[in-house]
Amino acid sequence: xxNPELKFIGKIVSSKKDSSNMPxxxxxxxxxxxxxxxxxxxxxxxxxxxxxxxxLHKADRDRLKVVPKRVSADSPPRGVFSLRSPIRxxxxxxxxxKLIKRExxxxxxDHVDFLDGTPVVDVKPYSVGWDSIFSAWxxxxxxxxxxxxxxxxxxxxxxxAANFHGDxxxxxxxxxxxxxxxxxxxxxxxxxxxxxxxASVRGCTAxxxxxxxxxxxxxFIRVDPYEGKIVFTKDGAKLTLVITNDKFHxxxxxMDAPDDKVFTSIEED
Ligand SMILES: [Zn+2]
Numbered sequence: 001x002x003n004p005e006l007k008f009i010g011k012i013v014s015s016k017k018d019s020s021n022m023p024x025x026x027x028x029x030x031x032x033x034x035x036x037x038x039x040x041x042x043x044x045x046x047x048x049x050x051x052x053x054x055x056l057h058k059a060d061r062d063r064l065k066v067v068p069k070r071v072s073a074d075s076p077p078r079g080v081f082s083l084r085s086p087i088r089x090x091x092x093x094x095x096x097x098k099l100i101k102r103e104x105x106x107x108x109x110d111h112v113d114f115l116d117g118t119p120v121v122d123v124k125p126y127s128v129g130w131d132s133i134f135s136a137w138x139x140x141x142x143x144x145x146x147x148x149x150x151x152x153x154x155x156x157x158x159x160x161a162a163n164f165h166g167d168x169x170x171x172x173x174x175x176x177x178x179x180x181x182x183x184x185x186x187x188x189x190x191x192x193x194x195x196x197x198x199a200s201v202r203g204c205t206a207x208x209x210x211x212x213x214x215x216x217x218x219x220f221i222r223v224d225p226y227e228g229k230i231v232f233t234k235d236g237a238k239l240t241l242v243i244t245n246d247k248f249h250x251x252x253x254x255m256d257a258p259d260d261k262v263f264t265s266i267e268e269d
Contacts, residue, residue, distance in 0.1 A: 006055065009037045010120040017116045025155050026095065026113035031120050033105040041105065049126035050099050055119040059091035096126050134214060142189045154180065154255050157212055164211025165204060173254035175208025177262045178241050182232040185239045185268065195219065195234045200227040201243065240267040
């Protein structure tokens with residue numbers, strides 16, 4: 001075996017200096033690549049997203065089981081290989097970010113959950129074909145979400161919907177709210193096979209619902225013309241939502257509104 005010596009190739013520059021003010025979804029930040037590695041950046045501009053591998057220099061390396069950070073403290077501990085926790089034998093951090101722009105050796109990125117000054121070990125292009133597995137599933141998101149503050153759940157779901165659509169627009173935010181309401185109503189994971197959707201909505205909202213339910217054609221049907229109606233069905237039970245005619249001007253406005261401001265009619269049967 002060759003000597004497993006790591007060379008730091010850059011560092012994180014972020015307004016987030018300690019973990020107590022790091023949002024769950026990370027923050028916009030920069031990776032500054034050291035001058036001697038400039039040539040290695042050649043060609044990276046052709047990619048919209050990149051993987052950043054970092055060395056989490058402050059992390060505890062001695063524990064093999066920890067309580068997941070995003071759920072409540074009364075959850076049972078889990079093995080670190082089943083978590084994204086920084087605590088692990090080799091504290092490598094891995095995050096996929098949008099390459100907003102490159103200025104020389106500085107990469108401007110979104111959703112970076114590494115603190116200011118964190119050493120960077122590697123940068124790799126994010127490959128759509130290899131790295132995005134739309135049908136992948138996680139340990140119950142519903143069970144995790146019910147233990148989280150609702151604002152964190154919204155942010156988490158909005159990110160998934162935006163990843164599918166391309167960005168977070170007002171239509172995506174409305175679709176996110178619809179999927180969230182369905183999840184709370186049926187008390188189930190959005191990937192549940194028996195949960196199906198028929199929606200006469202605009203493209204952005206349709207993308208959000210499809211992305212969040214990870215629903216292919218058999219579970220998701222988009223109906224024309226536009227009526228603003230979303231019908232969720234599960235095991236014979238139905239939830240019908242009608243999107244309000246009110247105009248929302250921003251994603252934040254949609255995410256902050258109560259359910260009955262986003263949907264004029266909420267019918268259950
Ligand atoms: Zn859109």
